[in-house]
Amino acid sequence: MSKSTPGTPPGSSPEPSDAPVRKERAGGWTVIAVVVALAVLVGGGWAAAYYLAGDELPHGTEVAGVDIGDQTSAQAEKTLESELGDRLEQPVTIVVGERRVVVDPAEAGLQIDYAATVAQAGGEHSWDPRRLWEHYTGGTGVEAVVSVDQGALDAIAAKVEKQAGTAPVDGSITFTSRGVVTTEPELGRGVETEQLRDALVGGYLAEGEERTVEVEQHEVAPDIDAADVDEARRTFANPAMTAPVTLVFGKSPVTLSPADYSAALAMTAEDGALVPTLRSERLRKLVDDAVSGDASQAVDATVRLVDGKPKVVPAKPGVTYSPADIEESFLALVVKPEGQRRMKVPSTVAEPDVTTAEARKLGINRRVSTFTTHYPHAEYRNVNIGRAAELVDGTVLQPGETFSMNDIVGERTLDNGFTAGYVISDGVLKQDLGGGVSQMATTLFNAMFFAGLEDVEHKPHSFYIDRYPVGREATVVWGALDLRFKNNTDHGVLVDTEVVPSTYSREGAVTVSLYSTKTWDIESVTGERYNYRSPATRVIWDDPACEPHTGWSGFDIDVTRVFRKPGSDAVVDREVFHTAYTASDSVECRTTPKPPAQPQQPRQPGQQAGAGRPATG
Secondary structure (H helix, E strand, C coil): CCCCCCCCCCCCCCCCCCHHHHHHHHHHHHHHHHHHHHHHHHHHHHHHHHHHHCCECCCCCEECCEECCCCEHHHHHHHHHHHHHHHHCCCEEEEECCEEEEECCCCCCEEECHHHHHHHCCCCCCCCHHHHHHHHHCCCEECCCEEECHHHHHHHHHHHHHHHCECCECCEEEEECCEEEEECCECEEECCHHHHHHHHHHHHHCCHHHHEEECCCEEECCCCCHHHHHHHHHHHHHHHCCCCEEEEECCEEEEECHHHHHHHEEEEEECCEEEEEECHHHHHHHHHHHCCCCCCCCECCEEEEECCEEEEECCECEEEECHHHHHHHHHHHCCCCCCCCEEECCEEEECCCCCHHHHHHCCCCEEEEEEEEEECCCHHHHHHHHHHHHHHCCCEECCCCEEEHHHHHCCCCCCCCCCEEEEEECCEEEEEECCCHHHHHHHHHHHHHHHCCEEEECECCCCCCCCCCCCCCCECECCCECCEEECCCCCCEEEEEEEECCECCECEEEEEEEEECCCCEEEEEECCCEEEECCCEEEEECCCCCCCECCECEEEEEEEEEEECCCCCCEEEEEEEEEEECCECEEEEECCCCCCCCCCCCCCCCCCCCCCCCCCC
């Protein structure tokens, strides 16, 4: 009876448990042995290929048309330097549209990295099978490694754009006394830096005609475009120029019109937008011109002629203030709605006696009279008449105020700018300081006469001078005779004077014009001369200041001033000016003859000189 292995079914024959295991292990070692054998075989060939290749570049390798195949790295670098050296120094021509820009490669910062180029071409040992394959099967063309200095490239790009491009124009807004001026933006034409770089590198490595390369232009948008301009104009520029602003110093408002402050406004480009900017120095000057700048010195408003027309010169309060208080709020102030553009400025203020509003109420708006007299040439007349006119010019009479020529002109002295000239004293001519000033008095009197103002004091010359209108003339003497007239209207009166000096070939002329509101139309009616008086003859002895003179008759004359309302024929009033001229006496200047010299008595013998004369003590 046979025995069975535990766990084996009855009737089955058990197999040895280790027989199949031994068979599998023998097959696995065979595979391993084969793989190892192949690895040794291939590895040996790979290593052999690596060591046989050495450090020579693949056969047929080229860089920029220069063959460096089968050369070591060192040899290849020297070959490239030798073959490319002269070529790389040649300029590259950049063609942009119809413009050509010649570029020096060195100026553009172009340079070949020979070591990197050779290494890139396979000039280093490598286990990479692709490199080994290229070495034995033949190399190809390799791009040179070119370094570019970015700063130099940017400079070249700017040069190309300057010569061949068009810079974009930013939109802008400027302010003038007439309003807002807009500059519309414009597109520019330029080149892309990367495209320029590629073109420069290509031309740098090329030969002959291929060193001329083309670069396309593209549109360059401005930083400030039309939308930016419209936004700035809508939100700031237009509102800023629509109405004046008022700065209040104490009780004195200073109003600045857009035409005044336009020079203090600007709009500058910041981060692609136009931003309001304040020109602080210009604003300070504008405000300083409107105030006196000194709290102890206010300046009254007045009226002056500007381009021949009366214009109110605003009052200037005496003010001390901090400019920063205005500058911090001014840009916000100018865009507020009309009626809200008013700012109180912290300050110390001295108020003017005559405000700007009061000056405007004077109603000095047109010329109401003018009169001109002429005089023969004499330098003293040019000096004295000119100085008197200078002192009188610009005088403003308030309603009810009296003009005094002596008060305004002052004493005629050398220190006051006057010189000696002929005057009438006691009916005869003599020299004294201020001679000729009566020419100004006569001209002033006539301007007053035709303006319809009230005559307070005037004295005609003692005898008639034929260059003056008969019966309508006046003389002045410091401390004795004055010319005074009253502004008896409801309006202010501005006195304007002008002198054209005489020359040897031309008479001088002095003109006085009065400006106010027209109150009267004046007519002058001159009567006949009457009550004639014959001149006498005066003999003046031994007076070095005596001036000979041929006299003429005296007479009486009446001049009537007729008043009418402007544009009316109806006479409202008449005023008679009576003048009695004395005769102008003839003057003879004589010198007393000296008595004849007494003959000298001969001296007696022994008589001493001086003997017989009375003693003095």
